[in-house]
Amino acid sequence: MANHRFLSPLKWSFGLILMMTLFACTSKPRTDVDYDTSYDFLQMKTYAWLAQPPEDAQTTSLHALRVQESVDAELSRRGMTLVDSEQADVLLAYHLVIDTKYNVDNYYSRWGYRSYHRDRVGGFGVSNTRVREYQVGTLLIDMIDPVKKQVIWRGSMSSRVKKNVAPEERDVMIRQSVVDILAPFPPL
Numbered sequence: 001m002a003n004h005r006f007l008s009p010l011k012w013s014f015g016l017i018l019m020m021t022l023f024a025c026t027s028k029p030r031t032d033v034d035y036d037t038s039y040d041f042l043q044m045k046t047y048a049w050l051a052q053p054p055e056d057a058q059t060t061s062l063h064a065l066r067v068q069e070s071v072d073a074e075l076s077r078r079g080m081t082l083v084d085s086e087q088a089d090v091l092l093a094y095h096l097v098i099d100t101k102y103n104v105d106n107y108y109s110r111w112g113y114r115s116y117h118r119d120r121v122g123g124f125g126v127s128n129t130r131v132r133e134y135q136v137g138t139l140l141i142d143m144i145d146p147v148k149k150q151v152i153w154r155g156s157m158s159s160r161v162k163k164n165v166a167p168e169e170r171d172v173m174i175r176q177s178v179v180d181i182l183a184p185f186p187p188l
């Protein structure tokens with residue numbers, strides 16, 4: 001019979017941490033939803049868009065067009081109708097925010113031609129710090145009561161911003177983000 005060895009607790013812990021890290025890195029961006037629990041969302045049949053703020057360096061009319069077309073398609077699929085703001089049951093607005101984030105890695109590396117044993121005992125090494133800058137984009141969709149002028153529902157999604165993305169891929173990414181954000185609407 002073969003002699004099987006079990007993994008030591010240290011190796012097992014390292015493997016578990018590695019798996020959790022890999023799953024965390026590949027996970028889908030998560031949505032966040034908040035809403036007024038006293039509001040009757042089932043009465044909503046019509047909606048209108050609020051005027052959006054002017055473009056800035058982060059958003060363009062192309063973003064506005066993609067977001068609004070995606071929201072219109074999703075709400076239409078759910079039976080809601082786009083109307084003038086005077087007849088709307090709810091007003092919609094969206095916000096696109098791009099934040100700069102930093103990832104700081106500290107690591108120790110050996111240098112020179114020292115043996116492994118000597119480095120462990122007190123050999124020479126260098127501590128390095130690497131700072132990487134990246135951007136995180138957040139898409140927020142607000143639903144506003146037209147009478148009270150208060151937000152009654154907000155959905156958002158954040159994810160790392162990809163660079164050099166083709167326009168067709170941007171369309172797909174925004175469409176999927178909108179579908180994911182609106183998935184829990186209306187709250188039951």
